[in-house]
Amino acid sequence: MNSMFQALTGILKVVFTGSKSYKLLVAVLLLLMTVGVILLVRQFDQGLIATNMRDQASWGWYIANFTFLVGVAAAAVVLVIPAYIYHYEPIHDIVLLGEIMAVSAVSMCLMFVTIDMGSPERFWHLIPGLGIFNFPQSILAWDVLVLNTYLFVNLFLVCYGLYKYYTGQPYNKKFIWPFIIFSIPAAISIHTVTAFIYAGLPARPFWNAAILAPRFIASAFCSGPAFMLILFQIIRKNTRLKVTNEALFKVGEIITYAMALNLFFLIAELFKERYSATAHIAALDYLWYGLQGHNHLVPWIWTAITFNSIAFLFLLNPKTRRNLVTLNLACVLIFIGVYIEKGMGLIFPGFVPDTLGEIYDYFPNSLEFWVSIGIWAAGMLVFTVLSKIAIAIKTGELKCSCTVPENK
């Protein structure tokens, strides 16, 4: 009990003390969260009419962010595979951060779907037994299941790893191995199931494509690791955690393969739709060229594709891939590119034209924008606090003073 108390005070001390830049970061995140909460209260009061969503475009910016963040949660698996399956040492040291990333990203996903609900207070209707969980018919039920599973597996892996570091005990490999192995298909499953939400709707020809799930996974393996590459460098500059360039370049290599696939899938999709040129092409035309003069998504998608292509060229050349300046540039471009692709590029045009042919130009209003920023801030706060604790434990700053019997 005493050691538990000691651990708790130790953790609290780590969370509540830190450099000026740490405090500033936390303050900014809390401020953004406050703005988000204030606007969210307004949204709950007025209803979702406070957003720009309407019957014609019944999902919007929130679901777009949700979709993108499911992808970011992939970051973990991109580290887990080389670290545990191929025993690639440089990445082994940072895999914990990847899992923390996954935890933060999935928490953000859950926040986004919750605030997108019209009646979130009725969440208990989803609890099996108490409510009715329409499993396995509803893909949304599947998504609830896999997202929560993935969240808890990663949370468990993080806690277990930190506990072992904290007490100075070695990993019990036999015990933890099944969980690590399980986290890999779990990561793939969250993307696949999220893609199936859209791909399983014949009413929406733009989404009703077999390529959707593969493209999801390919783009997720670009955006998540790209985000992490940048974060790792920020962490390495500001803490005592060592992240080697080798680890970063390895991740860069993985992004290269993923982006090659992503662009290839895109071309396959564009060819099939454009060359067949059936009535189903309306949504694709709306996105890429504009439809009947409605073209407000066109600049976004061309920006995204340009960014992704330039980033791909940087990554393809080993010289620029192994140069931190150009690698970072590529990562920023990919992050923005994939963010647009999954938001403006995937969710919005799925509703245009709507099932009765109406063209409603959806774009988020400022409330949706700031509420989303608030959720991002909450997710980043989760990441900041968890990784601060993790780094303190890993670098030995926070350690159990108790003597633990050697575990043989």
Add this chain to the structure above:
Amino acid sequence: MSEDAGKAKNENMLTRRKFLTGFAAFAAALSLPFNAKASVWEEYFRQHFTRLKKDELRAILTNMEAELSEKYGKSVTVKATPPMDKVLFGYALDLSRCIGCRKCVYACVQENNLSRNPQIQWIKVLEFEKENKKWQSLEHSNRYYNPDEVPQKGKFYVPVQCQQCNNPACVKVCPVKATWKEPDGMIVVDYNWCIGCRFCMAACPYGARNFNWGKPYIPKVELNPYMHYLGNRPQYKGVVGKCTFCIQRSREGKYTACVEACPVGARKFGNLLDPKSEIRYILENLKVFRLKEDLDTDPKFFYFFSMGTPVRSAGGKG
């Protein structure tokens, strides 16, 4: 398993459910105001319509009647009339007669107590240009036509509402089974069970589902006091609603409001299982089609031409 063991297991399940309910009550107590009225609590913990026991349902209906009567200042009845035996409702719409007057749209709004602000309409009338070569693409239709007089020359009109599919895409996707197909064919929504995720709206190929984006508003004088629990009772902010073939009327043996309102007799409604019904006559003797047949949703809503216009499929972009 012996009978006794089965019983014991059942009892265990019951206590488990009770425990879970208690737990949820506690969790919700943290989020609901403490001074809330008892009815607010009852409403929050109310079970799915199909799980309500007879006496529970009766009590709910009585309370609802009292509350709505007080709120709207007139005597409201809320029924939960069950489906009739050997009845499967079907609908047919005569495109050669429809003049696009939207009388059906407003009759529906009035009958079904749809929100006037924000405005919700369950029937959408699409206007097409006869000369448009791309007329089969729905994005060349216009929902917001507003001439001084209808029908306009060179235009034809296609009203669309819930097609009451036998194979409904919306029902399949609902994560909480808040929407389902009744034995007499109507797809209904439990407004007290819907969580407002709007997956059904993304899944419906006919734009037949409308979400209450804001708090629905119905003027007191315009409230239709004859209601059905699964039909035209006032809906709530944050839930989805849809056409139910006027369940409150059809289950009492009446025509739907849109059928009665149509000034040109373009709308036909009846029992698909009755060989002598008008709807069966139409299906058997006239050329009919359904919207977006390629999606295999198997609608019970048919379109036909009674007069000499060439039969053209206004279907799908599908």
